[in-house]
Amino acid sequence: MAFERYVPPRTAGARPRATIRPSGLISFDATSVEVFDLDKATHAVLFFDKTRKLLGIHTTSNQKESGAFKLSRRRRTVSLKAPQFFSQYGLTIDEAQRFDVSEDKANKMLTINVKNVQRRRGRRPRKA
Numbered sequence: 001m002a003f004e005r006y007v008p009p010r011t012a013g014a015r016p017r018a019t020i021r022p023s024g025l026i027s028f029d030a031t032s033v034e035v036f037d038l039d040k041a042t043h044a045v046l047f048f049d050k051t052r053k054l055l056g057i058h059t060t061s062n063q064k065e066s067g068a069f070k071l072s073r074r075r076r077t078v079s080l081k082a083p084q085f086f087s088q089y090g091l092t093i094d095e096a097q098r099f100d101v102s103e104d105k106a107n108k109m110l111t112i113n114v115k116n117v118q119r120r121r122g123r124r125p126r127k128a
Contacts, residue, residue: 016101018112022093024083026057026112030076032101036110038078043068046082047109048089053117058109091117 016032019025033039038059045067047056060068069080086093091114099112 017098018101019096019098020093020112020114020117021096023081024086025079025081027077027079028101032110033076033078036101036103038071039073041071041078043070044080045069046085048085050089053113053115055112055114056104056107056109057112058107093117 014029014031016029016035018028018032021027028036028038036059040061041059042061043059043063043065045058045060045065046069047058048054049056059071062068063070069082072079072081097117099114102111102113103109104111
């Protein structure tokens, strides 16, 4: 009787995820860096869709783009710090939370659904 080699089936692997901390730090895990080529970008521009509560991240290598945040690299992760973004839109994060990251090809950006994050109560800032 001949031996057969057993090769376990490949699983889909880890999903791309990001962690958002109370300090306003958004860090992308190694899977996100690999899947979305975040290692090639140096800066990111943040967007927020108030109706769908989606955070949008457009990565770029142009540091002069309006509103661009510098991306930091540490080991296999990429992160950016933007506490003023969360205060601008009244998003409060009391403890570090992990979110799935997806790609919006139509708008050429990454999206994070923050539907579960509470918005700060109180007056909304006046429009300028």
